[in-house]
Amino acid sequence: MKTVPFHPPTKTLRMNSLRQILLTLAASLPLLPCSLPAADALKPGTVLVYIGTYTGKKSQGIYVSQLDPKTGAMSAPELAGEMINPSWVTIHPSRKFLFAAGEGGQKGGGGAVAGFSIGPDGKLTAINMQPPNGSGPCHLAIDQTGKTIVVSNYGDGSVASLSIASDGQLSPSAWVDKHPTLGEKQKPHAHSTEFHQGNQFAVSCDAGIDRLYVYRFDAATGALTPNDPPFATAEADTHPRHLTFSLDGKFCYNIDEHSMTVSAFAFDAKAGVLKHIQSIPTLPAGYDGKGQSTAEIILHPSGRFLYGSNRGHDSIVAYSVDAQSGRLTLIGHTPTEGKTPRGFGVDPTGRWLIAGNQGSDSVVQFKIDQSTGALSPTGTKFELGAPVCFKFLEAKP
Numbered sequence: 001m002k003t004v005p006f007h008p009p010t011k012t013l014r015m016n017s018l019r020q021i022l023l024t025l026a027a028s029l030p031l032l033p034c035s036l037p038a039a040d041a042l043k044p045g046t047v048l049v050y051i052g053t054y055t056g057k058k059s060q061g062i063y064v065s066q067l068d069p070k071t072g073a074m075s076a077p078e079l080a081g082e083m084i085n086p087s088w089v090t091i092h093p094s095r096k097f098l099f100a101a102g103e104g105g106q107k108g109g110g111g112a113v114a115g116f117s118i119g120p121d122g123k124l125t126a127i128n129m130q131p132p133n134g135s136g137p138c139h140l141a142i143d144q145t146g147k148t149i150v151v152s153n154y155g156d157g158s159v160a161s162l163s164i165a166s167d168g169q170l171s172p173s174a175w176v177d178k179h180p181t182l183g184e185k186q187k188p189h190a191h192s193t194e195f196h197q198g199n200q201f202a203v204s205c206d207a208g209i210d211r212l213y214v215y216r217f218d219a220a221t222g223a224l225t226p227n228d229p230p231f232a233t234a235e236a237d238t239h240p241r242h243l244t245f246s247l248d249g250k251f252c253y254n255i256d257e258h259s260m261t262v263s264a265f266a267f268d269a270k271a272g273v274l275k276h277i278q279s280i281p282t283l284p285a286g287y288d289g290k291g292q293s294t295a296e297i298i299l300h301p302s303g304r305f306l307y308g309s310n311r312g313h314d315s316i317v318a319y320s321v322d323a324q325s326g327r328l329t330l331i332g333h334t335p336t337e338g339k340t341p342r343g344f345g346v347d348p349t350g351r352w353l354i355a356g357n358q359g360s361d362s363v364v365q366f367k368i369d370q371s372t373g374a375l376s377p378t379g380t381k382f383e384l385g386a387p388v389c390f391k392f393l394e395a396k397p
Contacts, residue, residue: 042395045069047347048122049354050098050391051077051363051384052089058361058385062086062100064122065363065382067392069349074365077384081116081124088139088389091118093146095393097168098124101137101151110135113151115168118393133160133173139192139242144199148222152204157181157188159204159213163222175224182209191257192242197249201227201272207239207257212265214272232274234263242296247303251326255282255297255308260289262297262308262319264326280328282308282317289313295342301350305331305373309341309355316344316355316366318373334375338362345390352378356387363387 042048047067053059061084063077086100095118102112113132116124136155142148142164149170150161160176179188189208195217196203202224204213212234214227234240239258245251245267252265252274264278283289292312299306299321306319306328318331336344338357346353346368353366353375365380 042066042120042122044395046395047349048393048395049074049077049345049347050080050089050091050393051356051387052086052100052343052389052391053384054085054087054103054358054386054388055083056385058383059387062089062098062116062124063384063387064124066122067347067352067354069347069351069394072352072365072367072378072380074354074380074382076382077363077387080122081126083114085111086114086389088137089391090140090142091391091393092142092164092168093144095396097127097164098391099140099142099149099164099170101132101140103136103138103154110155111137111153113137113140113149113162113170115164115170117168122393127168128170130162130170130172133162133176134158134178134190141193141195141202143195143202143217143219143222145219147219148217150193150195150202150224152190152193154189154191154207157190157206157208159190159193159215159224161222161224175222177213177215177224177226179206179209179211179213186210191240194243194245196245196267196269198269201269203243203252203274205240205243205254207241210234210236210238210240212240212243212252212254212274214274216272227272229273232265232276235259235276235279238263238279241294244297244299244306246299246321246323246326248323251277253297253299253306253328255294257293257295260292260294260310262306262328264328266326277325278327280319280330282310283313284333287313296344298344298346300346300368300373301348302370305368307344307346307353309336309344311340311342314339314341314357316341316353316375318375320373331373334366334377337364337377337381343388343390345392347392348394354390356384356390358386358388361385361387
């Protein structure tokens with residue numbers, strides 16, 4: 001019997017056979033869509049919590065968390081958009097955009113102002129970035145029309161404005177006001193600016209020269225001009241840092257970084273004049289806060305309570321607000337369960353306060369007593385690198 005030698009299939013033959021089998025199987029399967037799934041829209045009522053940070057090993061930019069304002073349930077912060085040192089974030093009145101101030105590390109080294117569009121899932125997409133027309137941008141404020149954004153530059157003590165287009169594009173700054181140097185020891189450090197509710201004035205805290213500058217604002221043109229008088233003088237060596245207005249706009253409250261006080265002013269909305277009416281400590285009586293400092297100040301949505309952060313004492317101070325006189329009365333102090341609480345925020349419902357401990361890389365939640373304004377920790381705590389700013393955005397149907 002003749003033996004026929006066996007020859008294994010060639011590599012080409014094996015590949016052709018495999019391809020034929022796969023094509024046959026594919027033809028027998030139903031067609032499926034090949035596009036990627038779209039991002040899930042947020043449930044109505046969900047509150048997005050945007051967190052600005054100093055970037056490093058534990059942070060890469062702006063983070064976002066989802067908050068259920070009814071129960072306080074809060075998701076772990078996730079990266080929403082990358083940026084170097086976005087230490088301040090703010091949300092556009094249209095709710096479509098978020099803007100951030102990046103302190104240094106950007107192209108040119110002087111910092112930057114960046115714009116992002118907000119997606120249906122809360123994530124951010126970069127639009128563009130502009131120089132701050134100064135150095136060390138640390139705070140942003142947007143006027144009520146949403147067409148002008150003012151940046152406070154801590155590094156060189158200047159305040160500048162940029163225009164915002166309808167698509168969120170930032171134009172280069174066309175206006176800047178540099179605060180003066182007063183002697184050898186008093187150099188300007190513009191720390192924040194806020195628009196008054198009437199949208200006709202903006203007030204800027206300069207922590208370096210103990211002044212609160214008042215600017216008249218023309219919403220039609222976006223122009224800012226010094227008021228007459230151009231500023232109010234704070235008490236010496238107090239270092240006014242951040243400010244907020246009462247709900248009716250009749251009073252202005254600024255937190256003093258060095259003296260660790262809150263200063264209350266009556267505000268004349270016609271003349272743009274600030275008149276000092278009270279200064280109250282942010283620390284408990286008898287506590288020595290030498291070498292420590294304050295940071296943020298936030299008015300409760302009801303207007304009945306005011307909160308400030310103490311770095312070193314590592315607490316949130318709470319006050320009640322007298323709507324008629326504008327004066328403050330101490331409620332108490334609550335530890336932030338971490339180190340160096342620079343920034344914090346209160347959600348739109350006024351039920352929850354969320355604080356960031358810059359020195360211990362944590363985000364901590366507190367419940368607000370609606371009757372007394374007192375804070376109590378909820379036990380919700382997340383790790384995040386150097387969280388320093390909190391802004392809220394409620395999801396709409």
